[in-house]
Amino acid sequence: MADSLILEVADFEQDVLTGIYSEETGKPQPLRFTISVRLKPIAHYAPDTPLGASKNYMDLKFAASDALPPGLHFKLIEAVADHVCETLFLQDERVEAVTVKIVKLAIAENGEKIGMTLTRERR
Numbered sequence: 001m002a003d004s005l006i007l008e009v010a011d012f013e014q015d016v017l018t019g020i021y022s023e024e025t026g027k028p029q030p031l032r033f034t035i036s037v038r039l040k041p042i043a044h045y046a047p048d049t050p051l052g053a054s055k056n057y058m059d060l061k062f063a064a065s066d067a068l069p070p071g072l073h074f075k076l077i078e079a080v081a082d083h084v085c086e087t088l089f090l091q092d093e094r095v096e097a098v099t100v101k102i103v104k105l106a107i108a109e110n111g112e113k114i115g116m117t118l119t120r121e122r123r
Contacts, residue, residue: 011034038098039055089122
């Protein structure tokens with residue numbers, strides 16, 4: 001098995017215009033994102049390895065927040081996840097795969113986690 005490096009931002013919350021909730025209320029829906037990005041690691045990470053040898057974690061957060069076009073209504077949360085994947089692939093050619101898990105916070109009734117997970121690999 002080849003080495004891999006997984007960077008992750010977990011349980012990041014962002015309001016997004018999506019789904020029936022936003023159609024009915026006209027308001028953005030609160031979503032909880034967990035984003036994992038698979039990169040090919042370098043051969044060794046020494047204490048003085050420069051920051052550029054990895055990816056900035058804030059890029060993951062950006063893909064699920066400021067990179068989402070303001071005012072655009074995504075009918076499906078799958079489309080939101082796809083946009084996050086595309087953003088991360090465009091940002092950095094080292095990204096081999098992206099997994100986006102989205103939980104819809106507005107429709108949970110008893111603390112259950114309702115949502116989806118999408119994984120895309122670079123083509």
